[in-house]
Amino acid sequence: MEVKPVVPFEPIQLETLPTGPNWVAQIKWDGVRMLTYYDGQEVQLWNRRCHARSEQYPELLDIQSYCSAKSVILDGEIIAFDGIKPTFHEIMKRESLRKKQSIERAIAQTPVTYMIFDILMCNGKWLLDQPLSARQQVLHEVIRPSTQFQLTPNMPDGNQLYEVMKQHGMEGVVMKDLNTTYALGGKDKRWIKKKIFHDLHAIIGGVTLRAGIVNAILLGLFDREGRFMYIGHAGTGKLSRAEWRDLTTRVEPLVIAQKPFVNEPERSKEAIWIKPTFTAKIQYMEWTAGGTMRHPSIQAFTQVALAGCTFDQLG
Known part of the structure; x- marks a missing residue:
C-alpha cells in the first residue's frame, strides 16, 4: 500500500x-x-x-x-x-x-x-x-x-x-x-x-553592526499588494555568538544601496540594507499602534519560502 x-x-x-x-x-x-x-x-x-x-x-x-x-x-x-x-x-x-x-x-x-x-x-x-x-x-x-x-x-x-x-x-x-x-x-x-507569545516567519531586509558583527536585524513582511513592509527589529533571542558571526558573513554579499522596505524603519541611519533573502522565526507579544512588533525576539534563522512571509500569518 x-x-x-x-x-x-x-x-x-x-x-x-x-x-x-x-x-x-x-x-x-x-x-x-x-x-x-x-x-x-x-x-x-x-x-x-x-x-x-x-x-x-x-x-x-x-x-x-x-x-x-x-x-x-x-x-x-x-x-x-x-x-x-x-x-x-x-x-x-x-x-x-x-x-x-x-x-x-x-x-x-x-x-x-x-x-x-x-x-x-x-x-x-x-x-x-x-x-x-x-x-x-x-x-x-x-x-x-x-x-x-x-x-x-x-x-x-x-x-x-x-x-x-x-x-x-x-x-x-x-x-x-x-x-x-x-x-x-x-x-x-x-x-x-x-x-502566550505569537510567532511568525519574517524576512531580513537590513542589519545593524556592533564592532563589525551583526547585532540586530530589521524585519519585514509582504502585504497583499506585494509591498515589503518593515515590522520591527530584533537583537535579542536565542542566538549564540557563533550564529551572529555566521550571519555577518552571510549578509556581506547581499548589501544593497537602497532600503528594500516601502515604509521608513527605525534605526534607518545606522542600518545596512541587504537584499531580502534570509528568513527568521520571530516571537513577539503583540502589535503596536505603529504596526510593529512589541518585544520581538529571534527564535532561529529559517529557510522558508519568501512568498509565505506575509501578513496572512497573523490570521
Missing part, C-alpha cells in the same frame, strides 16, 4: 477559549509538526509542508518499538528541550542538518521527543471521518508510550492550562472538540489555539 504525504489539519487563533464537556485542552508544543507514515514495510517522516524529514530524525523510524499497528499515519510534534522546556531554537538544530555524520552526532547532542496527538489512518483504514474521541481511543490502543514517544494528554480546563503554561514560559494551548472529524489541509474552529 502506497502512502502519500498529506497536509495536516490546523487550529485557528482565538483569544477566548471555548468551554464545555466536548472540549479538551492540550499543550501547544514549540516544536516541528510531523506526520509519521508506515505502510507495513517502510517508515517515513513528512512535515506539515510535505517535505521529507526521515533523514533528520533516524531515531524516530523504529515505529514497531512504540506502535502495534500494521500500517498507520500519526500526527504529532517533534520537540527538543533547552534543559527546562521545549524550544523552537533547539529543534532547529536538528532541522537544519543534512550531513549523515552531523545528524548522528546530533542524536545525542540534541535528543528529541515525538509528542503524538492524532491518528489519521490505522491498519489500512482512514479515520478522518471519525470523531476525535474515537481517534484518540485508537491511539491509546496502538501506541506504547516511552520516553521518546509520548501521547499528548487531554486536560479538561483550557484557561487553567493556559495559566500554567504562562507560568512556565511555554508557547500556549490548543483546544479541540472531541466530536469533530479531521479535515486534510483544513483550518477551522474544530481546533482553537491561544498563544
